[in-house]
Amino acid sequence: MKPYSLQIFYVVILTLAGILLELLLPTLMASIVDIGIVNGDIPYIIKIGAWMILCALAAVGLTVGVSFFASKVAQGFGRDVRKTLFVHVENFSLQAFDKIGPASLITRSTNDVKQVQDVLNMILRMMTRAPLMLIGGIILAVSREPGLSVIFLGALPLLAILIFIISRKAIPLFVSLQKKTDKLNLLVRESLIGVRVVRAFNRVQAEKKRFNTANEDFRDTGIKVNKLMASLFPIMMIVMNFTSIAIVWLGAIRIDQGHMQVGNLMAFLQYAMMILMSLIMLSMGLIMIPRAQASVKRINEVLSMHQEIKDPDNPKVVKNGKGLVEFQNVSFRYEGAEKPVLQHISFRAEPGKTTAIIGSTGAGKSTLLKLIPRLYDVEDGNIRIDGIDVRDMTQKQIRDRIGYVPQKASLFSGTIAENLNYGKKDANEEEMKEALEIAQATDFVMKKDEGVHTFIEQAGANLSGGQKQRLSIARALIRKPNIYLFDDSFSALDYKTDAALRKALHAVTSDATIILVAQRVSTVVDADQIIVLNEGKIAGIGTHKELLANNAIYQEIVSSQHAEEAGA
Numbered sequence: 001m002k003p004y005s006l007q008i009f010y011v012v013i014l015t016l017a018g019i020l021l022e023l024l025l026p027t028l029m030a031s032i033v034d035i036g037i038v039n040g041d042i043p044y045i046i047k048i049g050a051w052m053i054l055c056a057l058a059a060v061g062l063t064v065g066v067s068f069f070a071s072k073v074a075q076g077f078g079r080d081v082r083k084t085l086f087v088h089v090e091n092f093s094l095q096a097f098d099k100i101g102p103a104s105l106i107t108r109s110t111n112d113v114k115q116v117q118d119v120l121n122m123i124l125r126m127m128t129r130a131p132l133m134l135i136g137g138i139i140l141a142v143s144r145e146p147g148l149s150v151i152f153l154g155a156l157p158l159l160a161i162l163i164f165i166i167s168r169k170a171i172p173l174f175v176s177l178q179k180k181t182d183k184l185n186l187l188v189r190e191s192l193i194g195v196r197v198v199r200a201f202n203r204v205q206a207e208k209k210r211f212n213t214a215n216e217d218f219r220d221t222g223i224k225v226n227k228l229m230a231s232l233f234p235i236m237m238i239v240m241n242f243t244s245i246a247i248v249w250l251g252a253i254r255i256d257q258g259h260m261q262v263g264n265l266m267a268f269l270q271y272a273m274m275i276l277m278s279l280i281m282l283s284m285g286l287i288m289i290p291r292a293q294a295s296v297k298r299i300n301e302v303l304s305m306h307q308e309i310k311d312p313d314n315p316k317v318v319k320n321g322k323g324l325v326e327f328q329n330v331s332f333r334y335e336g337a338e339k340p341v342l343q344h345i346s347f348r349a350e351p352g353k354t355t356a357i358i359g360s361t362g363a364g365k366s367t368l369l370k371l372i373p374r375l376y377d378v379e380d381g382n383i384r385i386d387g388i389d390v391r392d393m394t395q396k397q398i399r400d401r402i403g404y405v406p407q408k409a410s411l412f413s414g415t416i417a418e419n420l421n422y423g424k425k426d427a428n429e430e431e432m433k434e435a436l437e438i439a440q441a442t443d444f445v446m447k448k449d450e451g452v453h454t455f456i457e458q459a460g461a462n463l464s465g466g467q468k469q470r471l472s473i474a475r476a477l478i479r480k481p482n483i484y485l486f487d488d489s490f491s492a493l494d495y496k497t498d499a500a501l502r503k504a505l506h507a508v509t510s511d512a513t514i515i516l517v518a519q520r521v522s523t524v525v526d527a528d529q530i531i532v533l534n535e536g537k538i539a540g541i542g543t544h545k546e547l548l549a550n551n552a553i554y555q556e557i558v559s560s561q562h563a564e565e566a567g568a
Ligand code: DGT
Pocket: 098, 334, 335, 337, 341, 359, 360, 361, 362, 363, 364, 365, 366, 367, 368, 407, 488
């Protein structure tokens, strides 16, 4: 809030000025009645009346000013928090990302921030106004008629108790409402992403039911909260109206006895209403604050997730490194998992050579690749690039040298060229063409009318699996990195394209270190070394020939695939 101190100061000053004017009105009115009407002094009535109109108009102007500055502060604050959250989430470790989950992260950075922003706006407008009005009202009312003020001794505690009871019920409901919003978002997100699967498996009805349950649950809680909040107002009105009755009654008796003037009673009544109204405003605010607090807690949860993967204070710089990757006794486990995914992995992947990793599904191949660009940090052992531990380099430095093709090709909405620019910011058309050529993507890209300027929809929805994969390969190639990581990147390609791609790759990546994960033996036969990964452990390293001769697991993989091909 610090950047907005000046605006907040304006809000307070304008509110104060507005309230002073409003508090003046009943006093002016009292003098119209007690002096003007009682003496039949028409000019006096007109003069004071004009002052009253002036005061009221000025108060309106000031309130508009308050709203203006309060909105500026609240909206600006919301923007700042969203920005901070976004940057933080982009940076924090994937372990933390997995823990909160994307659905909740989305709610937190939109809905929760909005919640806080709205309440902030309300606090600025009402919560500065209500206490000032309460104090001013009490001072003026008591100084005017101490005798009548005893009524407040009854009304104020009663109101306070009622507010307390209602807010105790409402606050937990607000908290659960926020959780239910999360759940709703999760469901919508999941079924939208999986809409094809939902249809194909005839799960539309089931999804509908799942969504309806959550939706109705949300509605029920929402109704409960609204009922409570709706009951607040009439209850307050009853208290206020009975207070008025008491004031008029007692006041009438005092006027009768000659202790009090009519104008005074009218002014007192208005001050009393101001006092009670400000108390109601205060209570509404006090109920809204816990609601925002629930959101604040959820936002802070994200902001306090520390960045587990940090750049070192004194990063070491590699000079003229070729991209030698070494694993030394590396072990790793995902947060919360009982068993390590990788255990005691040691190998060297040299520049100019291809290291292939093969193994059954779930063996930990993708995990192994993710450790190299430091998407996750090792639990034990270390990974070195050109002799330097990856944790001793800046993340930028490591990642700048790596071309990573993830197992699930993820593209962004934008043109093909824009997607390739993820790999290299200032890549020119020539470089793009070259990368597409090697990735065997030229054919389908050039067939499109707009070539590299063809628009790709969100997550590459208008491309086939193989096309996405090729573009994601081209995106890695265009960087011309020292180290290539291909995670099962050739699986969606037919044998012929697979072979053509590897041949083209070979020509341009002759100096680079290539680490590729593959399912097909045909993809790995030419590799300089093949690592057989089995349940997170290395079951053998060697060339195709060596492994075929002496590695039981490799033999099994080969023979099962031969059988498959023969069958086909
Ligand atoms: P694939 O792609 O089916 O051939 O299998 P791999 O070898 O690439 O397996 P990988 O490394 O994705 O997963 C190895 C194990 O780790 C598997 O049991 C699932 C688990 N795992 C993978 N990703 C995560 C994750 O983000 N969080 C947790 N808790 N576990 C994960």
